[in-house]
Amino acid sequence: MTSRKAFYLLVGLLIVSGLGLTLHRHYTFDIPWLPGEQRQTWSIEAKVEFEAQGKEVLASLAIPGTQPGFTQLSQQTASPGYGLAYTKRDNGGHRAEWSIRHASGEQALYYKVDMLLDPYAVPPEPSQPPALKVSIEKEPYATSANQLLDRAEERSSTPYTLARELIQEFKNQSQNAELLAQLKPQTQWIVQLLQQAGVPARQVHALFLEDGRRRQELVTYIQVFDGSDYQLFNPETGEQGRPENLLLWEYHSGPVLELIGGTNSHVTFSMIQQELPFGVALNQKFADEKLINFSLYTLPLEEQALFKGILLIPVGVLVVVLMRILVGLKTSGTFMPVLIALAFIQTSLVTGLVGFLLIVGTGLLIRSYLSYLNLLLVARISAVIIMVIGIIAIFSILAYKLGLTEGMKITFFPMIILAWTIERMSVLWEEEGPHQVVIQGGGSLLVAVLAYLAMNNEFIRHLTFNFLGIQLILMGLVLMAGNYTGYRLLELKRFKPLTEDHL
Amino acid sequence: MNLNVLNWLKDVKSRYVHPNKLAKIGVLGMNERNIAYISRYNPRRLYPLVDDKLQTKEIVLEAGVNAPDLIGTITEQHQVDDLLDIIKNTAGFCIKPAHGSGGKGILVVTGSDDFGYHKANGQILKLADLERHVSNILAGLFSLGGRTDVAIIEALIQFDDCFNGYTFEGVPDTRVIVFKGFPVMAMMRLSTADSNGKANLHQGAVGVGLDIGNGSAVRAVQFDRPVLLHPDTGRNLLDLQVPHWDQLLHLSASCYEMSGLGYLGTDIVLDRTKGPMLLELNARPGLSIQVANGEGLLPRLKKVEALTNAKKMSIEQRIAFSKEHFSRRS
Numbered sequence: 028m029t030s031r032k033a034f035y036l037l038v039g040l041l042i043v044s045g046l047g048l049t050l051h052r053h054y055t056f057d058i059p060w061l062p063g064e065q066r067q068t069w070s071i072e073a074k075v076e077f078e079a080q081g082k083e084v085l086a087s088l089a090i091p092g093t094q095p096g097f098t099q100l101s102q103q104t105a106s107p108g109y110g111l112a113y114t115k116r117d118n119g120g121h122r123a124e125w126s127i128r129h130a131s132g133e134q135a136l137y138y139k140v141d142m143l144l145d146p147y148a149v150p151p152e153p154s155q156p157p158a159l160k161v162s163i164e165k166e167p168y169a170t171s172a173n174q175l176l177d178r179a180e181e182r183s184s185t186p187y188t189l190a191r192e193l194i195q196e197f198k199n200q201s202q203n204a205e206l207l208a209q210l211k212p213q214t215q216w217i218v219q220l221l222q223q224a225g226v227p228a229r230q231v232h233a234l235f236l237e238d239g240r241r242r243q244e245l246v247t248y249i250q251v252f253d254g255s256d257y258q259l260f261n262p263e264t265g266e267q268g269r270p271e272n273l274l275l276w277e278y279h280s281g282p283v284l285e286l287i288g289g290t291n292s293h294v295t296f297s298m299i300q301q302e303l304p305f306g307v308a309l310n311q312k313f314a315d316e317k318l319i320n321f322s323l324y325t326l327p328l329e330e331q332a333l334f335k336g337i338l339l340i341p342v343g344v345l346v347v348v349l350m351r352i353l354v355g356l357k358t359s360g361t362f363m364p365v366l367i368a369l370a371f372i373q374t375s376l377v378t379g380l381v382g383f384l385l386i387v388g389t390g391l392l393i394r395s396y397l398s399y400l401n402l403l404l405v406a407r408i409s410a411v412i413i414m415v416i417g418i419i420a421i422f423s424i425l426a427y428k429l430g431l432t433e434g435m436k437i438t439f440f441p442m443i444i445l446a447w448t449i450e451r452m453s454v455l456w457e458e459e460g461p462h463q464v465v466i467q468g469g470g471s472l473l474v475a476v477l478a479y480l481a482m483n484n485e486f487i488r489h490l491t492f493n494f495l496g497i498q499l500i501l502m503g504l505v506l507m508a509g510n511y512t513g514y515r516l517l518e519l520k521r522f523k524p525l526t527e528d529h530l
Numbered sequence: 531m532n533l534n535v536l537n538w539l540k541d542v543k544s545r546y547v548h549p550n551k552l553a554k555i556g557v558l559g560m561n562e563r564n565i566a567y568i569s570r571y572n573p574r575r576l577y578p579l580v581d582d583k584l585q586t587k588e589i590v591l592e593a594g595v596n597a598p599d600l601i602g603t604i605t606e607q608h609q610v611d612d613l614l615d616i617i618k619n620t621a622g623f624c625i626k627p628a629h630g631s632g633g634k635g636i637l638v639v640t641g642s643d644d645f646g647y648h649k650a651n652g653q654i655l656k657l658a659d660l661e662r663h664v665s666n667i668l669a670g671l672f673s674l675g676g677r678t679d680v681a682i683i684e685a686l687i688q689f690d691d692c693f694n695g696y697t698f699e700g701v702p703d704t705r706v707i708v709f710k711g712f713p714v715m716a717m718m719r720l721s722t723a724d725s726n727g728k729a730n731l732h733q734g735a736v737g738v739g740l741d742i743g744n745g746s747a748v749r750a751v752q753f754d755r756p757v758l759l760h761p762d763t764g765r766n767l768l769d770l771q772v773p774h775w776d777q778l779l780h781l782s783a784s785c786y787e788m789s790g791l792g793y794l795g796t797d798i799v800l801d802r803t804k805g806p807m808l809l810e811l812n813a814r815p816g817l818s819i820q821v822a823n824g825e826g827l828l829p830r831l832k833k834v835e836a837l838t839n840a841k842k843m844s845i846e847q848r849i850a851f852s853k854e855h856f857s858r859r860s
Contacts, residue, residue, distance in 0.1 A: 352561060402669070457671075459733070512562035514549045522557050523547040524754055525821055 034510065041503035048496025057147045062489035065302040067144040068100060069236050071274070074137055075284060077292035079130035084288035086125045087114075088138055089232070089277035097274055098148040100141040109136065119155055120279030134289065142274060143303070156227035156252035157280045162219060168210050171203040176220045186226040187258050187267060190251040193217055194265035214247050214262040227252040231259070231278040234296055235270070241297035245276055245283060336369065338491040341501040343368050343478035348508045350474045355515030358471040359451045366444045367471070368478035373439035376479060382422070382437040383445075383472070389418050390449035391456070398457065412446040556826030558817060563793075567831065571710065571792025572813050579789055580811040583628045583682055590808060593788040596781060597808045598624070599685040607668055610661050613683075617642075617660075622686030625660065627667040627679045635672025637663050640686065651699060687807060690800035692773050698722050698762040701799060703729055704740070704772060704806075706779070707815055707827065708794045710840055711786035713779050713852045714830040716740040717822040718770060722752065723762050731818040736760060738767050739823030743857025745775030749824045756824075778806040779852070783845045785811060830856050 052058050075088055090113075093099045102123075104111055109125040116122060125136050164172060178200070179192035197204045197213055207216050214230055221228040232245040249260040259269045269275075277283045286292045343365035350356045358364050371379035393414050397407055422437050448471075456464045481487060491497050514522075552559075558567075579585050590597045601623055602616035617623055621642065627635040637660070639647045646654040666672070667681040693702040700721025707715045717737050724734030731737045736757065739749040750757050750767035760767055772778065782796040785808065795815025801807050820827055833855055834840065843851070 355560065398671070510565070512559070512565050514552055514557075514559040515561065516546075518557075518559050519546040519549060519552065521754060522552055522821065523545065524751065524756060525555060525557055525824060525826070526547050526551045 034506070038503045038506050041499045041506070045496040045499030045501075045503065048499065049494040050496075052494050052496065055147060057145065058493045060490075062485050065304060068301045068303045069097075069142045069144065069274070069298055070139060070301060071142065071234065071236070071296060071298040072137060072139045073276075074135060074295050074297070075125075075292065076133070076135050076295070077286055077289035079132060079134045079289050081131035082129065082288050084109075084125070084127050084130045084134070085286070086136060086289065086292075087285040088123045088125075088136075088294065089279070089281055089283050090121050090123050090138060091140060091142070091274060091276050091278075092121050093148050093150050094275055094278070095148060095150065096144070096146065096269065096271070097142040098145040100143050102138065102140040104139070105137040106135075116279065116281060118279045118281060119152060120277065120281045122281075130288070141301075153255060154250075154252075154257055154278065156255070156257070157229045159222050159225065159227055161223055164210075168207055171206050172216065172220055175200055175203055175207075176224060179220075180224060186221075186251055186253040189224060189226060190217070190221060190228065190249065190258075190260050191265050191267060193220060194249075194260060194262060198265075214249060217249055217262055221249075221251060229278075229280045232276050232283050233259075233278075234274045234276050234298075236272040236274055236298055236300075238298070238300040241295075243296040243298070245294070245296070248273070248275075250278060335488065335492050336372075338495075338498065339372075339482040339488065340365060340369070341498055341505075342487055342491060343482050345501050345505055345508075346478040346481050347474055348505050350477065352508050352511055353516060355517035356470040356474055357467045358474050359455065359467045360444075360447060360471070363444060363448055364471050364475035364478055366441050367475040368482055370440045371475065371479040372483055374436040375433075376476070378433045378436050379440075379479075380472070380476075382440065385422060386415060386418050386437070386440065386445055387449055387452065387468070390415055390445070391453055394449050394453040395456075398453065408446060408450055411449050412442060415442050415445045415449065552826070556828030556830075556832075557820055558827040558831070560817065562828075563817060567709075567793040568814055572794075573790070576790050577813050580791065580794075580813045581629060583626065583630075583810065584680055586811055587682070589788050593784065595784060595788060595808050596804060596806060598687050601683040601685055603628075603683065604664055604668065604681040607665060610664050610668070613661055613664060614657060616683055620685060624684045624686055625663060625667070626682050626684065627672040628682055629673035629677060629679045630667075635663075635667055638686065687799050687809075688802040690773070690802050692800070693720075693770075695763045695765040696720050696760060696767070696770055698760070700725070700729055700735075701809075703809060704778060704798045704800075705815065705819060706782035706796045706798065707819060708782050708786055708796055709831055709834050710792050711783055711843075711845070712834045712840070712848045713742060713782050714834065714856060715819050715823055715825070715827055716742055716745070716782075717819045718747070718772065720760065720767075722760070724752070731816070731822070736767065737818055737822030738770055739819070739825075740772060741858045742779075743853050745772035745778070746770070748858050749822060751818075751822050754818070754821050772800070774800065774805050776849070779849050780845060781806045781808060783848055783852075787845075 053060065073088060073090075075086055077086070090102065091097070091099065102113075104123060104125075106125050108130075109127045112124045112126075114122050114124055123138050163169075175193065175196045179189055179196045183189040183192045194217060197217065204213065207213070218228050218230055228249055228251045231248050231250045233248050234243060234245055237243075247262060249262050250257050251260060258267055259273070259275075260267055284292055284294050344362065347358065347362060347364055351358065351361075367379075367383060370383075373379075374382060390411065394411060397410055402410065419437055419440070419442065423435050426433070426435055426437070452464050452468055455467060579589055584603060587597070587600050591600075601620055602612075604610060604613065604616075617639075622638075622640045624639070625637045630636065638650045639655070639660075640650055641648050646656050647660060648654055664681045667679050670678045673679040687701075689701065696702060696718075697720040702718060702720050704716060704718050706713050717739050719729040719731065720736040720738065721729050722734055722736055726733070729735050731751075731754075734753060736750055736752045738747045739751075740746065741748050747768045747770040750770075752761060758766060758768065778798055778800075781798060785794060785796045786792070789811055791811070791813055793813075793815075795812035796808060797810040797812065798806050799809050817827075837843075837851075840848075
């Protein structure tokens with residue numbers, strides 16, 4: 028009985044790991060349980076405007092990448108006449124660079140990016156803290172600044188609390204703050220003082236996302252590092268953390284825009300919110316994903332479509348197993364119903380059923396003549412295959428001539444399988460009579476229809492494709508069914524007379 | 531409307547029985563038979579011994595078990611011309627496929643004269659008809675899955691007259707389930723007009739449950755329903771008594787040693803002069819025998835499984851055990 032124990036262990040392991048994988052995918056990759064769920068995406072357009080001075084122009088715009096909260100899906104530019112390159116700086120910042128030999132007058136360059144609102148976004152590389160640099164200020168600014176810093180240091184313990192207190196001090200000591208503001212903006216002072224205190228910090232440029240807004244400007248935030256972690260601080264309020272709708276645009280200590288050969292430049296942003304089916308969103312998300320992620324979304328679209336079908340087969344197989352072991356239906360050819368069900372998926376149910384009955388019925392008629400010829404088996408099957416192809420061709424042409432385009436779908440049926448079905452049915456007819464043909468043929472069709480209904484179910488398709496763990500669960504269920512020693516449903520009927528003497 | 535659905539549901543429910551009830555009688559289901567008996571007690575490698583009647587014949591000869599004589603075999607199409615040589619010295623014979631199942635492709639010739647070969651039902655065949663039948667067998671017309679096959683020509687069994695009136699055409703045979711060498715359950719299969727002379731219960735043959743103790747009928751069914759009279763001949767089926775019962779049990783029990791199969795169906799016919807003869811072995815015997823006997827197999831199988839010294843018991847001891855424990859009237 029030890030083998031039984033090992034068996035249940037295996038089944039348990041399969042089902043538990045299947046469930047685990049499935050839950051893992053749901054919670055770490057945010058793949059919904061139900062199909063047709065929508066994901067929010069933002070389309071943001073940056074418009075760079077400047078006046079060209081009639082000579083060569085080089086414009087370099089910082090562009091956002093995947094960051095906590097957002098996954099970059101796609102980007103595009105519109106800028107007639109300009110050459111375009113996406114470049115990456117040493118500090119990790121990505122930029123769009125436009126260049127042209129001659130330009131004059133008002134220029135407008137457009138950059139559009141689609142960002143997926145994604146709580147599970149994984150930045151391609153972690154944010155690097157900027158290098159500390161200490162700058163010497165002249166009096167009286169140095170003294171005022173030090174006063175502010177000392178006060179803040181007294182009341183703080185960690186880099187984050189220091190940042191918060193420093194911002195607070197700028198509000199409390201308004202005289203000092205005003206004095207400092209004459210030299211450079213408050214945000215710069217805060218960053219500089221943090222650096223002076225040994226805390227890596229930088230200014231970042233961010234964008235508040237609001238649906239349908241146009242001509243928006245970037246706002247500055249302060250990014251404060253504690254080791255490899257960082258927090259964002261609102262320099263006005265001292266509020267810590269990223270507001271939900273805040274997208275970091277430039278966060279690599281670089282300028283938002285660098286322009287050579289132009290003046291009066293400014294960048295404005297407009298944005299709209301969109302709902303994307305999650306499948307489309309995921310496809311885009313994983314389109315150029317290099318991180319090791321065992322997902323079918325990393326495959327090319329054509330292979331994805333192929334796998335969508337392949338991953339459904341275990342579902343059909345499970346239906347067959349349950350029907351045969353638990354119910355006791357007879358089918359001709361163990362897994363023939365699954366293949367027929369796959370064909371039904373292509374043809375739609377009614378067309379498929381009519382087509383199947385037409386082909387098999389006609390095939391049986393012709394096959395009954397073949398059995399008079401006393402052929403050897405291989406030759407006979409081959410003849411039946413050719414015959415099936417002939418029947419399919421004739422029905423297709425007939426359907427086309429009659430204007431029934433649905434009829435053309437008959438070609439989706441697997442011909443070899445049909446040939447074997449006809450052969451088996453025909454032998455069955457000769458050996459056991461038409462009654463058995465109806466029972467087994469009907470059983471096969473019933474199972475095929477059930478398998479079709481299961482495999483064509485939107486929910487099941489969604490689950491099998493998105494959660495590979497489901498396959499392990501199906502495997503576990505099939506193994507369990509293979510160990511079932513109880514009565515089949517139809518046996519309860521068959522053996523009923525037995526119980527009648529034993530009341 | 532609702533009432534109709536309710537009534538329909540009740541009607542459906544009344545045609546099914548609660549599984550607990552079946553379990554209480556110990557009815558063996560298909561799944562349990564496959565897992566707990568066939569795959570546990572019948573090693574796969576031994577299947578060809580029973581699925582191929584030619585191999586069965588060999589082990590039967592080796593074991594000296596009483597069985598119809600083998601007159602000849604035809605394995606290749608070009609040997610079909612030799613058919614006349616094989617059959618010319620035999621009055622009655624039977625041509626069957628080695629891999630046939632359920633009595634398909636069996637041609638019985640009771641005698642021959644100048645007109646041709648006489649079938650059991652009076653039809654007269656020419657030699658060419660016989661030859662065509664043999665080529666059909668070789669082409670696999672009657673074998674499972676249509677594999678090419680071998681034709682076997684056997685001496686005819688002179689059926690014992692004791693079953694006259696109990697069967698319509700066809701061969702009355704006795705099926706005994708032998709579990710680890712113990713005959714556990716038996717039934718007689720009688721062909722009817724419904725079954726076209728075939729002895730398969732699902733085709734409409736009558737199954738008569740037999741008392742392991744003495745070979746007398748305990749119950750008869752057709753299409754899984756109890757019957758009292760043979761539907762064609764009108765004889766009272768419960769009067770049936772199989773003669774040479776001990777000899778028959780001995781024959782079936784000895785098939786265990788011969789085949790090595792632990793869960794075995796033996797098909798036995800009674801010859802007028804030679805007594806019980808082994809016709810066929812079956813490694814996957816059906817479950818209808820339970821319906822014919824009105825009893826489940828499980829209690830009997832369990833009783834045999836519970837024996838610790840089963841291996842050491844002789845055939846006689848096993849039969850005595852079966853008679854003692856599985857008889858109705860003991």
